[in-house]
Amino acid sequence: MKPTDPRIRHYTDEHIRILLGEVHERGKKFGLVWPSATTDETLDGRVLVCFNTAPVSTLLNLLNLLLDAEREISCDS
Template sequence: MKNRRPMLPTDPRIRHYTDDHIRTLLAEVQERGRKFGLIWPSAGTDETIDGRVLVRFNTAPASTLLNLLSLLLDVERDQDGPCAS
């Protein structure tokens, strides 16, 4: 896996994500996670606090969603890479 620094909930870039952006990212995480047995049927957007959209994984910040999506994409790339069997 790539050695990326996770996005923190306090990262100012988070404020640029709207409810619609987060819903789209949730759909992508649902789709990509399904093949790994990761299912969140009740995941969705929650409220916005201090300009940050919360995600309904127990009111996790959007950065949790972005970090999870990044991990899923890394795993997919590793599996589909030139050395994949």
């Protein structure tokens, strides 16, 4: 997903907090921890995520990668 994707404007702070929680939980399995990641400001109608003020698209893409990795691990088992 690109930062300019218009669907991103529909994510609220609450949506992002839930997604961050999921990234935190799923990332632990792979040693990926972002304890300070949270929502930041809203810029041009898009909520920024506070790990180097990444756009929500970065969060969604990261979550997608973690889900793919989990699927690969479960298929290998």
